[in-house]
Amino acid sequence: MTFIWTTIGALLTLSIYSFLYKDNPFYKFAEHLVVGVSAGYYLVIYYFNFIHPNVFSPVFLLRLGDEPISFFGFHWWMALIPGVLGILLYTRFFPKVAWVGRYALAVYVGGYAGLGISPVMQARVIEQLRANALSVAGVEDPFATMTNVGLGVVIFAVVAYLLIVKRNLGARNWLGKVAVIVVSAVVGYAGYLVLTLISNAGVVSLTNILLVVGLLGTLTYFFFSMKHTGALGGLARVGIVFLMVGFGASFGYTVMSRISLLIGRVSFLLHDWLHLID
Amino acid sequence: MTMKLTAHLTLAVLFLAAPCAFAQDAAPDTTALPLDTVPPGSVSGLTAVDYVDNSDEGDRIEISWQASPDDGAGEGDVVSYQLWRSENAGADWDSLGVAGAGQTRYLDETATPGTEYHYGVAAYDGTSYSERVSAGPVVGRANLFQMTRLAVLVLMLVFFGMVLTFTKLAERGADLFVRRIPGLNAIEEAVGRATEMGRPVLYVPGIGEIDNIMTIASLTILSHVAKITARYETPLIVPTARAVVMSAAEEVVKEAYAEEGKPDSYNPDNIRYLSDAQFAFAGAVNGIMLREKPAANLYLGAFWAESLLLAETGFEAGAIQVAGTAMVSQLPFFVTACDFTLMGEELYAASAYLSREPKLLGGLKGSDWMKVLSIALMALGVILYYVNQESGFVAWFFTQ
C-alpha cells in the first residue's frame, strides 16, 4: 500500500518536472489535480478546524442542552457574530442586498488595519532606528576588528572616486585617477583613525557607519517629495548601490534554499521511492 | 520570566537542604564548623510598583530591589530573598514568596485590585534573615495606558498629524510635488502593448489576504488597470489565491468597466479563484501564462516564493512584466526577472500616484517627512551618545 502511494507521489513529481521541458499533458494533469486536491483540502480544513469548533459547536450544542462550550473563553453567543459576518459575504449573489456583504469586509479590513499600525511603528520603525543607532554607537559589532582596515580603505577609495575622480579628471588620465584614489584612501583612513582616538566612546566602527550611510541612502531613494538631483541625487545613488548589493546578496543567499527543495525531491525519488540510496 | 522558575528551584534547593541543616543541629558541638550567626546585609532600593501587562486586571505588583551586599559578593552566602506583603501599613506581614539569590525582581500576581499594599524583603543565608526593608504603599489597578509605549504613540500621532495636514493642504488645492516613480508608466505601456498584440493582460494581486495592506494597494492599482483594459476592450485575467480577495477584485473590476461605460465587456470568468495553496496557485497561473498567452503580466501585491516561478515562466512566454511588492525577500527576483519593479514603498506610492486623488497624496507626503524625522532622531541619538552617554534621551533611546 505504501509503495503504491509513494509511486503515485513519484509519478506526480515527475509530471511536474516534465514542465521544464515544455508544457505537456502530464503537467496539465498534475496542475489541475493539485488545484482540485487543495480546494477540497481547504474546504475540509476550514470547516472542521474553524467553523465547526468555533461557530457550530458553541451555538448549536448549547441549544441542545449540552454542557456550554466556550468560545475562546467568551459567551457562546459571541460566536454568532462572526458566523453572521461570514454569511453576509454571500449576499453578493443577491444584487439587491449585495451591499450588506461590505459589513463583513469592513469589520475585517478595518480591524486588521488598526491592529497593524502600532506594532509596525514599534517593530519596523522605532526598533530598527534604535538598532541602527546602537550599531553606530559601536555597542555591538562582531566584525569591527576583522574587517575594519580593509573596508575602511575601500570606503574611502570609493568616496574619493565618486567625489573627486569622476567629476574632475578626464577619461584617459589613468595614473592621476589611481594616485588620487590611493592618496585619499590613505588620508581618509588616517583621518578616521584620528577621529577614533579623540572620540570618547572608543572605536567608531566603520562597518557600522556603512549601516548609517546605507539606511540614509535607501531612505533618500524612497523620498518622493523632491527631484533626485544634486546632493539628494547623490545620496539616492548611494541608496541604489546599497539596494543592488542587498539584492545580489539575497539572491545568492536564496540559491541555497531553492536547491534544498530540489534535494528534498531528489531524495524522495531516490530514497523513498526507488530505495537506491540509504 | 525566569523568575518563577528560579523561585521554584530555590524552594527545591531549600527543601533538599533542610535535612542537612537538621543533621547539623542534632550534633551541635562535634563539628568544627562554626554556625553562621552573622545575618546577611539587607537589600536596598526596594520599590513596589503597579505592574502593567497586556491584559491588565490590576492584580500584579512588581517588586524590585538591589541585591544584598552578601549576594554573590561579601560573604557570598545569600541563598534567597524572602518577600512579605502587608495590607496594614507595615504591620501584619504575610509571607508572599521567595526569590532566588541573584534575583532582584518578583512579580506578585495575587494582589487584589484597589487594595493598598506594603511589601517587605529580606535576604536569607540559610540560617538567618537580614533586616527587613519595606516599601509602599502601592495599589494595583487595571491601567488605561501602557507607559512603555508612549514613544510609539507620540511618533504615531506626529505621523498621523503630518499625513492629515498634507491631506488637508491637498484638498485645498495646494500644489504638492511628488516626483515621477520610475516604472509606473511601464504599467500603462505594458497594457498598451497587450492591446496592440490583441492578447490579454494578466494581473496577479499577490497571494496575501485582504487584510494585507499590499493587497489593498494592489486592488487600487487594479482599478486603474481595469479602466484602461475596459477602454481598449483588452481581456483582463485576474487569478487570485484568496476567496475574499477574489470577490473584492470582482467588485473592483466590474466597477471599473461600468465607469468606462463598458459593463458588457466585463467577463466574470476572468476573475478567478485558483487555490489557497501557494504552489497550486503558482502552477495554475503558469498554466494560464502558457495557454492563454497574456502579453503583459503585472504582479502587484504580496508575494512569497512563487514570485520567481511566475516571473521566469512569464519571461519564457515572452510577456512584458511589471512587478511591485514590499516583500523584501522577493524583490531580488522581481528585479532580475521583470522589466520593471516597484520596490517597497513605491507600491503604496503608486496607488496614491495613479489615482491622482489629492487626498491620497497626503499619506505619501506624510511618509516622506516622517523619514526625515526618523533620520533626525537617529542622528540625535548617536550625536548625544558621543557627547554625553548619561543623558536622559540616550538612556531612553538605547534601552527598552
Added chain:
Amino acid sequence: MRREIPLAITFLIGIFMLVDFFVPHHAVSTSAEEMKQWGTIVIAASILLGVGNLIRVHFHKIRRRREGWGYSIVTLAIMAVMFAFGGPWGTVEEGSAFNWMFLNMQVPLQSTMFSLLAFFIASAAYRAFRLRSAEASLLLIAAIIVMLGRVPLGQYLTRSWPQAIQLPTLTEAIMAYPNMAAFRGILMGAALGVMAMGLRIILGIERSYLGGEK
C-alpha cells in the same frame, strides 16, 4: 447609507484595535482578542466563495467544451473525492484516506512545484547577471561572494586566508551591513506606507477594496 455604515464600522473597529495596543486594561484587551477571532472565522467562511468560483469557471469550460475541458473534469472530480473523504472519515488523523491523499498528492505536487525554483533561479542568474553597468556588476559580485560563502566549498577554498577575508566572513559581513542597511531602508519606508494606508482605510479615504462607488 449603504456606504456610510460600513465605513463607520471600519472606523470604529479600526480605532478600537489601534487603541488596544496602548491600553492594557483587561476589558479592552479581551474584547480585542475576541474580535481578532472574528476575522479568522470570516475568512474561513469565505472559502465557499472561492470554491464556488472555481466550480463555476471549470463547469463553464466543460459545458462549452473549451480547449482542455477534460482537465477541468480532473479538478472537479478530485475535489469532490477529497471533500467526501474529509467529511465523514476524519481529517488529519494518521492513516485516514484524506490524510493519505494529502500526504501523497498535495505534498509532493506542491513541494515539487516549489522545487522548480532551483532550476529557475539558475536560469535567471545566468540571464540577468551580466556586467552591463556599474549597478549590475554590484549585483553580480555580491551574489557570487554570498553564493560561495554560503557553502562548505567556499570555506574550503579560502581556509588558509586571513579570517577577515575568508568567504564565510565576507558573506556574513555583506549580509550584516550593506544588505541590512538596504533592507532596513525598504522595511522602514514600507512600514510608513503601511501606516499611511492603514490610516486612510480607518478614515474611509481608501475604499477601493469595498468596490462599488455608489
Added chain:
Amino acid sequence: MSWAEKVLSIDRRWIFLAIGIAVTIPFFLPLGLPVVVTPPVQSLYDAVEELEPNSAPLLLSIDYAPATLPELEPMSMAILRHCFRNDVNVVVMTLHPAGYGLAERALLAAAEEHDQVYGEDYAFLGFQPGTSAVILGMGINIRNVFPADAYGVPLDEIPIMQGVRNYDDIPLVISLAGWSAAEAWVYYAYQPYRQRVGAGVTAVMATDFYPYLNAGQLEGLLGGMRGAAEYEELIETPDQGARGMDSQSVIHLLIIVLILVGNIAYFVSRKKKASTAGAAS
C-alpha cells in the same frame, strides 16, 4: 553565429539538465566537506543548551507546510534531538493548518529515538487558527487558546503542562516557519511579553530576520538547510542537513561557472560587434 552568441542564446533547458545532474551526483559520491558554525546558530544552540532538564518546557512551534519541509524538517529533528538528549521537556504546537501532520511526525520520530514518554517529557498541542491572536492569547493564558492537547486531553492532566500558565513559565519559544509565523512570534510574543524567541526559517527568509536578530528581538536563528547542518554539527548528529550541503556546494559552483561563462561570452560578442561596426564605418 559565433560561439559567444550561441552561448548567450543557449536554450535554458540545457541549464536545467546540468542542474538536475549536479544535484544527483553527490547522493552517490559524497564529498564530506566540513560545516562551519555561524554565530546565529551557535546562540540558538546555547539558548537550548541552557534549558534546565525536566523543568519548564521549551515551546516549539512547528509552523511549516509541506513546501518548505526539506529545509525546516531537519531543524525540527535537530532541535528535538538536542532537547530529548538533554532531557529538556518540549511542548509542540503549530500555527499552520497543514503543519499538524508534519509536526506530529517529527515529534514522534524524535521521541521514539530517545525513548521519551508522552505527557512526561513532551506534549503536542496541535493546531489553532488565527496566528497573531493565538500568540497573543497564549501570553495571557495558554488554556484560553489550547484548552486541551491535540488528542483532547485537558492541559491540567498532562504532567509537564501543570504549572505552565503563560509565557512566564516558558523559558524559550522556537518557531520553525516558512512564512510570516516566525515574525508573528517576534511581534506578538517578544514585543508585548518580552518572551525569548528563537527562529528557524528558510534560507531566503533569513535575510529578513537579520534586523530582528541584530535588534535583540531574536535569541538565535537557523537559516535554511545550512542552519540545520550547522545545528547537526553542534549536536554531533549529522543527518539530512549535512548530506544536502554537498549537493549545495556542487550546484553553487555550477551556477557561478555559468554566470562567468555568460559574462565572458557577453564581452566577446560585444567586442566583436564593436569591431565590425568600426570596420563598416
